[in-house]
Amino acid sequence: VIRPGRGTLLATLPLGFLGLFFAWPLALVLGRGLGVDGEALLAPLLDAVRDPYLRGVAWFTLWQALLSTALTLAVGLPVAAVLSTLDFRGRRALEAATIVPFVLPTVVVGSAFVALLTRLAPVVDLRRTVAAILLAHVFFNVSVVVRTVGGLWRHLDPAPVLAARTLGADRLRAFLHVTLPRLRPAIAAASAVVFLFTFTSFGVVLILGGPGRATLEVEIHRATSQLLDLRTAAALSVLQLLAVVATLGIYDRTRRRLAARPLARTATSLRRAAGPTDRAAIAGAVALLAVVQGLPLLALTERALRVGDGWGLAHFRSLGAPTREAVLSVAPAVAVRNSLLFATAATITAMIIGTLAALAAVSGTRAGRLMDGALMLPLGTSAVTLGLGLLLAFRSGPLAGRGSILLVPLAQALVAIPFVVRTMLPVLRSIDDRLREAAATLGATPRRVWREIDLPIVSRAGLVAAGFAFAVTVGEFGATVFVARASNPTIPVAIYRSLGLPGQINLGRAMALSVLLAVITGVVVLLIDRIRVGSVGRF
Amino acid sequence: MLRNRRHLLTIMATAMILSACSSTPERPLRLLTHDSFDVSTAVLEAFTAETGIEVEVIPIGDAGSALNRVILTSDDPEGDLLFGVDSTFLTRALAADLFLPHRAAGLEFVDPTLIPSDDRVTPIDFGDVCVNYDRAWFADAGLDVPSDLASLAEPAYAGLLAVQNPATSSPGLAFLLATIERFGEDGAFSFWERLRGGDVLVTEGWSEAYYGAFTHASDGDRPLVVSYASSPPAEVLFAAEPTDSAPTGVILDTCFRQVEYVGILASTDRVDDARRLVDFMLSPTFQADVPLTMFVFPARSDVALPDVFVEHAVLPQRPITMDPARIDAGREAWIARFATTVLR
Numbered sequence: 115v116i117r118p119g120r121g122t123l124l125a126t127l128p129l130g131f132l133g134l135f136f137a138w139p140l141a142l143v144l145g146r147g148l149g150v151d152g153e154a155l156l157a158p159l160l161d162a163v164r165d166p167y168l169r170g171v172a173w174f175t176l177w178q179a180l181l182s183t184a185l186t187l188a189v190g191l192p193v194a195a196v197l198s199t200l201d202f203r204g205r206r207a208l209e210a211a212t213i214v215p216f217v218l219p220t221v222v223v224g225s226a227f228v229a230l231l232t233r234l235a236p237v238v239d240l241r242r243t244v245a246a247i248l249l250a251h252v253f254f255n256v257s258v259v260v261r262t263v264g265g266l267w268r269h270l271d272p273a274p275v276l277a278a279r280t281l282g283a284d285r286l287r288a289f290l291h292v293t294l295p296r297l298r299p300a301i302a303a304a305s306a307v308v309f310l311f312t313f314t315s316f317g318v319v320l321i322l323g324g325p326g327r328a329t330l331e332v333e334i335h336r337a338t339s340q341l342l343d344l345r346t347a348a349a350l351s352v353l354q355l356l357a358v359v360a361t362l363g364i365y366d367r368t369r370r371r372l373a374a375r376p377l378a379r380t381a382t383s384l385r386r387a388a389g390p391t392d393r394a395a396i397a398g399a400v401a402l403l404a405v406v407q408g409l410p411l412l413a414l415t416e417r418a419l420r421v422g423d424g425w426g427l428a429h430f431r432s433l434g435a436p437t438r439e440a441v442l443s444v445a446p447a448v449a450v451r452n453s454l455l456f457a458t459a460a461t462i463t464a465m466i467i468g469t470l471a472a473l474a475a476v477s478g479t480r481a482g483r484l485m486d487g488a489l490m491l492p493l494g495t496s497a498v499t500l501g502l503g504l505l506l507a508f509r510s511g512p513l514a515g516r517g518s519i520l521l522v523p524l525a526q527a528l529v530a531i532p533f534v535v536r537t538m539l540p541v542l543r544s545i546d547d548r549l550r551e552a553a554a555t556l557g558a559t560p561r562r563v564w565r566e567i568d569l570p571i572v573s574r575a576g577l578v579a580a581g582f583a584f585a586v587t588v589g590e591f592g593a594t595v596f597v598a599r600a601s602n603p604t605i606p607v608a609i610y611r612s613l614g615l616p617g618q619i620n621l622g623r624a625m626a627l628s629v630l631l632a633v634i635t636g637v638v639v640l641l642i643d644r645i646r647v648g649s650v651g652r653f
Numbered sequence: 654m655l656r657n658r659r660h661l662l663t664i665m666a667t668a669m670i671l672s673a674c675s676s677t678p679e680r681p682l683r684l685l686t687h688d689s690f691d692v693s694t695a696v697l698e699a700f701t702a703e704t705g706i707e708v709e710v711i712p713i714g715d716a717g718s719a720l721n722r723v724i725l726t727s728d729d730p731e732g733d734l735l736f737g738v739d740s741t742f743l744t745r746a747l748a749a750d751l752f753l754p755h756r757a758a759g760l761e762f763v764d765p766t767l768i769p770s771d772d773r774v775t776p777i778d779f780g781d782v783c784v785n786y787d788r789a790w791f792a793d794a795g796l797d798v799p800s801d802l803a804s805l806a807e808p809a810y811a812g813l814l815a816v817q818n819p820a821t822s823s824p825g826l827a828f829l830l831a832t833i834e835r836f837g838e839d840g841a842f843s844f845w846e847r848l849r850g851g852d853v854l855v856t857e858g859w860s861e862a863y864y865g866a867f868t869h870a871s872d873g874d875r876p877l878v879v880s881y882a883s884s885p886p887a888e889v890l891f892a893a894e895p896t897d898s899a900p901t902g903v904i905l906d907t908c909f910r911q912v913e914y915v916g917i918l919a920s921t922d923r924v925d926d927a928r929r930l931v932d933f934m935l936s937p938t939f940q941a942d943v944p945l946t947m948f949v950f951p952a953r954s955d956v957a958l959p960d961v962f963v964e965h966a967v968l969p970q971r972p973i974t975m976d977p978a979r980i981d982a983g984r985e986a987w988i989a990r991f992a993t994t995v996l997r
Contacts, residue, residue: 146725167997228865229872242854320857321865336820339718341985342725342745422894440691440946441710505726613860614689615948616884616901617891621864621871 124474125481128467128489128531135528136492139503140351146506147348158349168333172353175329178244179313182251186308187301189252189406190259195289196399197260198267200387208403209264210640212257213581215407217589217635218414219606220317222628223250226414227322233413246322251315252406255308257585258533262304263297265578266540268384269571270296298368300540306365307536310358310493330354334496351499358494362487411632418625422618429622433630442611446627449608450634456604457588460526464583467527468534469576475535476542489535492528500528522602526590530583537582541575542568581642585635605631681707682926683732685723685918687716690736691946692939700933706926715858716823717742723918724749733921734930738774739911740974741826744981747771752916755928759935762953767912769977774914777934780949781882781908781972782827784814785901787869790876799877801906802835806844811851815866815875818996820988822858823911828879829991830980831909831973838987845994855995869901882908883948886965890945899965910972913949 149155162168197209215223227250231241240246270293278288316331328336330350337347387396419425436443471489474482492500504525545568553563591606603611605627612624690712701707711732713719720742723735727749738746746752752773760768760775767776784805791798799805805814817825832841845853854875856862863880866873869888885899892900915934917927933939940951944962951958958966 224861225865225871232872232874321861339714339721340820341988342721344725428893438946439694441694441697442691442712502722502725505722505731610860611688613864615891616863616870616880616887618870618888618893619891622893624864 122474122479122481124470124477125479125485128471128474128485129481131467132485132488132491135504135524136495136500139500139507140495141503142506143344143499143503144348144351147344147346148352150345158345159352162346162349162353168350171328171333172330172357174327175313175331176357178247178251178319178329179309179315182248182255182312182315183305183309185248186252186255186259186312187305189402190256190304191263191301193256193399193402194260194264194267196395198264199384200392200396201384202387202392202396206640206643207636208400209260210581210636210643212260212403212407213585213639214411214632214636215253216255216257216585217631218628219589219591219609220321222414222609222624223253223410224317224321225417225625226410227253229413229417230410242323244323244327247315247319247327249406250318250322250410251308251312253410254318255311256403256406258307258311259301259304261578261582262307262537262540263300265537265575266300266544267293267297269541269544269574272385299543302365302368303536303540306361306490307493307532309361310490310532313357313361314354314494314496316497331496331498335498338498338502347499351496354496355491355494358491359487361494362490366483366487414625414632415629418622418629421622429619429626430630432619432623433626444603444608444611446605446608446623446630449603449605449627450630452602453588453604453606453631454634456523456526456602457584459523460530460587460590461580461583463523463527464530464534464587465576465580468531468579468583469538469572471531472535472538472542473572475539486535486539490532493532501525523587526587527583529590530586533582533586534576534579537579538572538575541571545571577642577645581639584638584642588635588638589631605634681709682734682923682930683709683711684930685711685713685719685730685732685735687719687737688712688714689716689947693942693946696938696942699938700930704926704929704933706929708930717821720746723751727751727920730918730920732918733923733927734915734917736777736915736934737913738916739823739913740977741823741830741911741980741984743769743774743914743977746916747773748981751918753919753921753924755917755931757928757935758932759953762955763935764952764954766974767952769912769914774916775931775935776912776952777915777940778943778947778949778952779910779912781910781969782824782831782879783882783908783969784828784904785867785878785880785884786904787867787876788900788902790868794876798902799904801904802831803844805877805907806847806851808851810877813875814848814851814877814879815854815856815862815873816879817859817862818855818857819991822856824859824879824881825855826984826988827909827911828907829987830975831907833983833987834909834973834975838983842990842994845991849995853995881948882968883944883950883962883966885967886961887948889965890961903967905967905969908969908972910974912952 148158193212197205227246228241231239231246235241240249274292275288278292279285283291313329314331315329316335319327319329319332330353334347334350334354337343337350387393416425418429419427421428433446436445468489471485475486476482504521508521549567550563553567554560558566588604589606591610609624609627609631612620612627614620690710692710697708697710713722713731716737716739719735720738723730723732724745735746735751754772755775756772757775763776767779769776784799784802786798796809799807799810804810816828819826819829829841832844835841836844854862854866856866859880862875862878863884864871866875867878867880868874868876882903885901885903888901889896889899915931917924917931921927935953937953937956940953940956943949943951944959950962950966950968
């Protein structure tokens with residue numbers, strides 16, 4: 115239905131966006147570090163590769179990312195299974211809650227984990243271990259698996275599973291041979307995103323692993339921000355990018371081997387939970403989430419409520435006004451408003467670009483396929499490199515200075531677009547072409563086919579994607595702090611400023627703001643998830 | 654969707670066309686700073702009322718990153734002045750030739766030891782990086798507070814100290830410099846070897862150490878932390894419940910002095926306005942505002958300190974200092990040696 119010519123047309127805007135806000139800024143930074151003074155372009159790269167310390171860093175970066183991805187899948191898949199096959203009271207709230215950790219600033223999560231691990235220390239001391247890093251990565255990323263895989267899962271046609279069960283397969287067998295193969299595109303997509311996220315992990319590694327452990331991202335940050343060594347920074351950025359491209363190559367090959375399977379024509383494969391097996395499955399999923407996500411959030415909330423030696427709401431009440439009348443002191447209400455505005459603008463931008471990109475990618479043209487991978491690149495690029503690039507690229511003109519109000523959502527959208535594409539593509543790819551053909555045979559115009567067949571499925575996937583994009587952008591800190599101005603602080607910026615001074619009030623405010631950020635995110639994502647577009651659910 | 658797409662294209666096209674035009678002349682004077690800067694709204698408004706000059710304060714990262722960012726964009730910087738270059742990075746800033754010479758009014762009231770020989774920067778404030786201790790923890794443990802820098806490496810204090818990585822943290826670097834100035838380079842690194850043997854905790858930045866490890870401010874297990882001489886008054890001022898006594902103390906012998914400077918960026922087209930702002934920053938109005946907004950001491954010795962500073966802040970008589978040129982010559986090698994000695 116989407117003709118090749120249209121695929122190329124659809125790809126124009128996303129590729130243009132990527133060129134202007136990603137490729138060009140990145141090229142500016144790399145150009146400053148590589149090939150300076152007539153030096154061979156490869157020399158800095160070779161120097162970095164030969165350095166045994168940096169080789170060790172690269173190896174650690176790789177294996178911790180692989181292990182983090184595997185663990186996140188191990189926790190996320192069972193939870194996705196329950197949330198996308200069983201309907202029960204509180205299901206939506208639980209699903210929205212899994213995304214909350216995503217938006218929390220790493221320093222806050224670090225503080226919550228320190229509190230938790232200290233209490234756990236008499237039993238098993240995980241402080242400053244790789245295990246602590248892995249736990250935090252699972253905490254952050256479980257929702258990627260739950261939402262990406264769950265988004266596809268609940269649209270799977272239940273008939274083949276029922277058929278297999280009727281033919282004598284037990285639940286496990288039916289899952290392994292019928293459901294799992296059909297989920298593979300989404301699992302591959304989720305794994306790719308989690309891998310990229312943990313591969314470029316920064317704050318978590320520093321806070322929970324201690325400075326003795328570093329990822330490539332940490333080394334790039336040090337070289338750029340502290341040592342002013344752009345040569346090393348550029349070399350490491352290129353290495354990181356090569357690793358990311360290799361990952362995407364593997365992902366693309368895997369994906370193309372897996373043919374898309376038809377989706378259910380019914381709206382959902384959800385069925386009401388009934389019987390002890392279902393209740394046990396739900397209890398299991400809830401328990402799993404309670405341990406990997408609930409405990410750290412509880413530790414965070416406890417800190418926000420701790421006042422002196424007791425507990426109370428004093429820190430929350432103090433959020434009404436800035437601590438003092440000073441230029442850079444942030445009134446939390448203003449930060450909340452800014453965060454909501456920026457995140458909304460960024461979500462809309464990401465949805466427009468991401469949807470066009472996903473439609474172009476599914477069209478199967480060369481431009482579409484190219485973009486499929488290209489849009490993932492910002493996720494795998496060092497935030498400090500990209501931030502510096504945006505700064506160099508947009509120093510003058512309306513996108514700089516006061517115009518940075520425009521640049522903030524654009525920079526945030528760059529991070530959110532891959533999520534939109536990843537969430538929508540597996541669903542788009544799985545739309546059964548026979549549905550379209552049948553509609554066309556029955557006399558529907560192409561426009562009507564699009565409206566009746568594609569749109570309902572696209573918009574459902576789109577809503578999942580929008581919730582994701584909002585969560586990603588509302589908590590975004592790295593790019594925001596680089597391009598935002600003091601007059602427009604967001605909640606994460608306000609949290610960091612509170613944590614810059616000693617005193618219980620400052621810590622309490624930071625923690626209370628974090629809880630507020632978590633609640634706002636949970637509520638907004640829940641609201642987005644509840645939106646119904648057109649005839650969705652009844653076609 | 655199509656309409657949105659056209660709209661976005663219009664925005665982006667307009668953006669690109671406008672970016673070719675030059676900026677408007679009526680913009681405010683832009684003061685670039687590190688993230689810890691602040692000034693009371695009323696104080697800055699007083700400057701605008703007096704001179705008609707609007708000021709925009711633009712924080713651009715911690716002290717090290719802010720300077721690097723200005724150096725990287727020196728052909729077309731984001732501001733007219735830079736505040737927050739400290740003594741540990743002064744030589745790098747001067748070598749990059751960022752600033753115009755200016756002899757600020759009021760400099761005669763500044764302690765001569767704070768004034769650099771180069772007139773391209775003006776001292777605005779100073780603070781001491783010192784090891785802080787948790788009074789309640791030491792009282793409960795029945796342990797004496799370490800008396801001086803050298804005793805921190807004693808076995809009795811093993812597992813108690815948290816410091817910051819000098820590669821990424823300004824107080825972390827100051828504390829490393831303190832040990833080098835006190836013990837000499839080789840002596841310092843054998844001191845660090847003993848600290849490592851005593852399980853010293855190294856964090857990335859100040860927040861992670863103070864709010865992630867310090868027993869007084871977190872659930873962590875370190876009653877000794879590298880922080881500032883002004884942290885105890887901040888603990889009193891920002892206590893959850895009103896208190897008369899500071900819950901933390903400062904080990905005076907460990908204090909390293911940092912001076913913070915402001916400089917007029919050579920690329921500015923508002924030199925006269927920038928000079929007036931520098932003079933204002935050294936005026937009694939601004940100087941008196943410094944303690945409670947930035948938790949440092951004013952450079953001028955003739956302004957009164959707020960009560961909470963008088964009662965709870967201590968000023969070491971002989972803080973450790975190091976010549977900026979020596980810092981600049983040794984910084985990177987010392988940071989690398991710290992990494993191999995303590996981190997790897």
